[in-house]
Each structure stands twice: as C-alpha cells, then as structure tokens.
Amino acid sequence: xxxxxxxxxEFGRPEDKGILPTIDQAREILNDWVKNPRLQLHMKQVAxxxxxxxxxxxxxxxxxxLKWELAGLLHDADWEKFPEEHCSVIIGKLEEMHVDPEIIHxxxxxxxxxxxxxxxxxxxxxxxxxxxxxxxxHAAALIxxxxxxxxxxxxxxxxxxxxxxxxxxxxDDINDAMSRIDSSLEEIVAFIIQHQQAVQ
Ligand SMILES: [Fe+2]
Ligand SMILES: [Fe+2]
Numbered sequence: 448x449x450x451x452x453x454x455x456x457e458f459g460r461p462e463d464k465g466i467l468p469t470i471d472q473a474r475e476i477l478n479d480w481v482k483n484p485r486l487q488l489h490m491k492q493v494a495x496x497x498x499x500x501x502x503x504x505x506x507x508x509x510x511x512x513l514k515w516e517l518a519g520l521l522h523d524a525d526w527e528k529f530p531e532e533h534c535s536v537i538i539g540k541l542e543e544m545h546v547d548p549e550i551i552h553x554x555x556x557x558x559x560x561x562x563x564x565x566x567x568x569x570x571x572x573x574x575x576x577x578x579x580x581x582x583x584x585h586a587a588a589l590i591x592x593x594x595x596x597x598x599x600x601x602x603x604x605x606x607x608x609x610x611x612x613x614x615x616x617x618x619d620d621i622n623d624a625m626s627r628i629d630s631s632l633e634e635i636v637a638f639i640i641q642h643q644q645a646v647q
Contacts, residue, residue: 448526452563453535458555459548466545467513473520476540481527489582492643494519496577497570499642505569515570517546518553522574534562560620566627576624576635579616584639586613595644600636607632 468476481487497519501507507515525536534554541551549568556566557574566572587606588594606612607621625632 448533448558448561449531450561451532451535453538453555454563456564457548458538458551458564459542459546461548463545464547464549465510466547467510467517467550468544468546470513470516470520473517476524476537477520480524480537483527486523486527488646489585490520490523492585492646493522493574493577493581495646496581496639496642497574500573500577500638501570514547514550514553515573518550518570518574519577521550522554522557522578534558558620560623572624572627575620576628576630577639579621579624580635581639581643583607583613583616583621584636585643586616588644595640598640600633600640603636603640604632 477487477490481490494516498512498516501512501515505511521537521541522534525540526533529536534557538551538555541554549570552564553566553568553570553574555562556564556571557578559565559575566575583606584598584603587603588598591598607618610618621632625635628635
C-alpha cells in the first residue's frame, strides 16, 4: 500500500449509525470498481473471514456480522482505480451513501502506517490483523498443488519467517496488527485457512 494520510479522525456521521448497504449493493460497487479477479477475491476472502469471526468469536447478531462483512468486502474497493488515493475514495463514496460510521472507520484504519488512522474498535483491529495475513496465506495456497487442502499452520508461520517468500507482504504490519489483539498468530492463521478456502 502506498502512503496516503487521511488527515482526519472522524469518519461518517453519528446519525448514520445503523445504515448499511445490502451485500448486493456492496458487490455492485466491487464489480464496478475492481476488474482484477485476484483483487476481488482478496476482498471476498477478507469479508468471509471477518463475517465468520464476528459470528463465531464475537457472538455478533446478523446486523453486526453484516457490518464486519461489508468492511471486509469494501476495504480495498478503490485500490485498483485510485491507488494513490487508497482508501479515501471508497470512504467518500460510503459517506455519500450515509453508511454507518463504524464501517467507514474500520476501512480507514486498515493500514495505520499508511493512512494515519489508528484501529480502535474490535472490528478495526481484526481487519488489520486479517488483511495482510489473508493475502499471504492465499499466496502460499497458490504455490501448493493441493492449494488449501492439508495446509498447516506451522508451514505458514515458517514462511512468514522467510523474508523472500511473498516479500511484498510487510511482516512489520503483521506483527503490529498482532500486538493489538489478544489472539495468537497461530489462532488467526488457522482461522483464515479454515474460512477463506471456500471463497471463490
Ligand atoms: Fe488496503
Ligand atoms: Fe486488503
């Protein structure tokens, strides 16, 4: 990700709390803005992992799980069209749509070093933890003939310690994200492997 400071800490409007696009509306934005299938897949994978985490680990109700899913699905929506302005364009679009500020803040804080916005809610901290690792694990799956089948956590941890493997994935970001949550790296890796493999 390139550095694009958002230079603000408030996103969306408090009175828009509870306003969510439907998953179909979010998919429409994705299909309009993202033509690269691999990038689309990345967002769908992060969305699936976020939704599953909300339901399984946070006992989220349907509306809350949808928020987590939407944040995942849209977090990189402007990356392909506006790489220099990522993620301010999707934020502007969601503000125009009066989307719930928690979703917008979550997207704004998915790369604190790049956007200058600190993750605060649990949803913010989890998207930060999942984002890079999800891409890393998918890169690992692509070089295995059996893809996700039989993939084990240890081999992923080992690859993380190998700087030449998927070198574009910033290990400092992963370590920083992990330091902000209570779960272990092993738990997060296992959760991602389990929940993103069926996503197409
Ligand atoms: Fe991003
Ligand atoms: Fe991402």
